[in-house]
Amino acid sequence: MALLDLIGIHKAYETQKxxxxxxxxxxxxxxxxxxxxxxxxxxxxxxxxxxxLEADEGRRILQKNIKVGMLDQTPRFKEGMKCQRGRLKRN
Ligand SMILES: Nc1ncnc2c1ncn2[C@@H]1O[C@H](COP(=O)(O)OP(=O)(O)OP(=O)(O)O)[C@@H](O)[C@H]1O
Ligand SMILES: [Mg+2]
Incomplete structure (x- = not known):
């Protein structure tokens, strides 16, 4: 059994499929x-x-107790944050 299934997903922005x-x-x-x-x-x-984002058509099935995370393609970090050993910390 999959953790997550998308089935028959359709998505358009206005007329752009x-x-x-x-x-x-x-x-x-x-x-x-x-x-x-x-x-x-x-x-x-x-x-x-x-x-x-919701699909126009199709189903999204998530197994119970599954948390989905996503890192944005262009993340915007708060001012004053820096990366230290792979973790973000405040100055
Ligand atoms: N909110 C939106 N409203 C209208 N059009 C959008 C929107 N988001 C994305 N698009 C358009 O939908 C198409 C798919 O965009 P998407 O960002 O999913 O592509 P991508 O494969 O992630 O591209 P990239 O390789 O540049 O990251 C593009 O033509 C984009 O301009
Ligand atoms: Mg992209």
Whole structure:
């Protein structure tokens, strides 16, 4: 059983079709890279996986007790934060 399933996802921005009938599953222990051309819809797909964007059609099924996290493609960090041993800390 997959941790997460997207089934038959369709997404358009206005008249621009971005995702057409996309299926995606993620199983425990899997590491998946999504590769595609610029503007191909990778971030759109990830936002649907994350749950901040709703598909126009299709189903998103998440196993119980699964938390989805997402690091934004262009993260905006608060002023005064710095990276220390891979962790963000305030000055
Ligand atoms: N909120 C939005 N409103 C309208 N169009 C959008 C919106 N977000 C993305 N798009 C358009 O949808 C298409 C897919 O964008 P998306 O960001 O999903 O692609 P991507 O594969 O992540 O691109 P990149 O490789 O540049 O990160 C692009 O043409 C983009 O301009
Ligand atoms: Mg992107």
């Amino acid at each position: 971005i995702l057409t009938n996309v299926d995606f599953s993620l199983h425990e222990g899997e590491r998946v890279a999504i590769i595609g051309k610029n503007g191909g819809g990778k971030s759109t797909l990830m936002k649907i996986v994350y749950g901040i």
